[in-house]
Amino acid sequence: MPKFASLCAALAAVLFLALPVHAETPVKMTLRPNLVTIGTGFNGTRVTITGTVPQGSSAVIRLLGEPHDKTFKKKGKALGLLWMNLGAVEIRGVPDVFLMGTDGASEADWEHSDLAFASVKGDTEDWIYDEFIKLMEQDGFYEVENGVVQYTGEEGGVRSFRAELSIPSAMHQGVYRVEVLAVKDGKIVDMAAEELHTKLVGLPAFLAKLAFDHSLLYGVAAVIIAILAGLFMSVVFQERGSAH
Structure with a gap:
């Protein structure tokens, strides 16, 4: 939470400097x-944002998650022959979720704008960073929805x-933090925010x-469930085999 508050404060400061007096x-x-609420059958949902922006401006919606440090394995060819992990790449302080919604009316490339992931x-x-964005987009955690x-x-x-x-279903x-940015001539006029x-x-x-509270018990239960699932599948396949 302290990191999340710091990120929000930093973003708010940047946006404030961009505002007119x-x-x-x-x-x-x-x-x-x-x-x-995220239950067993949760398959994603939609939230509704209503409000007003100054006349002549466009409304841009952003949803930001808490910042985290991400570490990825860097692959390459060892001695020019075998693909192997040749080190690690770290990206610091990026939100775990970044969703953006626009009216789709302008020809602006919102995904690569300073208001989107580049911010x-x-x-x-x-x-x-481009590879990181691709990974996050595959899971639905980073997305720009136009229109x-x-x-x-x-x-x-x-x-x-x-x-x-x-x-996204994997939320x-x-x-x-859900933000509404009023954008006019490519610049931020004003903004408002609420928590989701x-x-x-x-x-x-x-x-x-x-x-969290009983990690050992959880681990044992997970192993037992995996074993029972394996036994169940083997019985099913044996029954199918004997039926032929």
């Missing part, structure tokens, strides 16, 4: 639901919007608690 109209937002790149080499922001009207100098952002329990909480319930919560 006087924003036209403050951004307003409502997040529903602000609590997502948390730090000093990581380009090729390393999810819909505008519902303009009145009194503000523009109303509604957006739905997809939450972890934790606290996430995800919570394990039912069997996933029980297993997580068991693994």
Whole structure:
């Protein structure tokens, strides 16, 4: 959590410096639901963000997870012959989830913009970070959804919007920051943010608690379950074989 708070503070500072001295109209937002429960049958969900941005600006939605240090094996050819692990590559302080939603109206390359993944790149080499992004996109943890922001009207100098952002099925329990950025002429006019909480319930919560509080018992149970599953499958295949 301290790292998450530091990341949010750093991002807020960067965004604040990008704001004009006087924003036209403050951004307003409502997040529903602000609590997502993750049970046995959880297969992903969607959250709805509604609100207003200053007229003439576009609404950009971002969902950020807690920052973590990521370590990956670096593969290469040893003596020019065999592919082997030749070391490790570390990426520091990147959020475990980075989801972004836009109106899809502009031709901007949001994925490679300073508001998207590049905003948390730090000093990581380009090729390393590109490979990291590909891995995270495969699991649905990093994604840019274009066309999810819909505008519902303009009145009194503000523009109303509604957006739905997809939450991946592999989402972890934790606290996430959901932001609405008002962007005009490629610059941030104003922003607002709320927290999204995800919570394990039912069997996933029980297993997580068991693994944390009774790691030895959890390990033994996992081995027993694996053995029983193997025996069950062998019996099934034997029965099928004898049936022919």
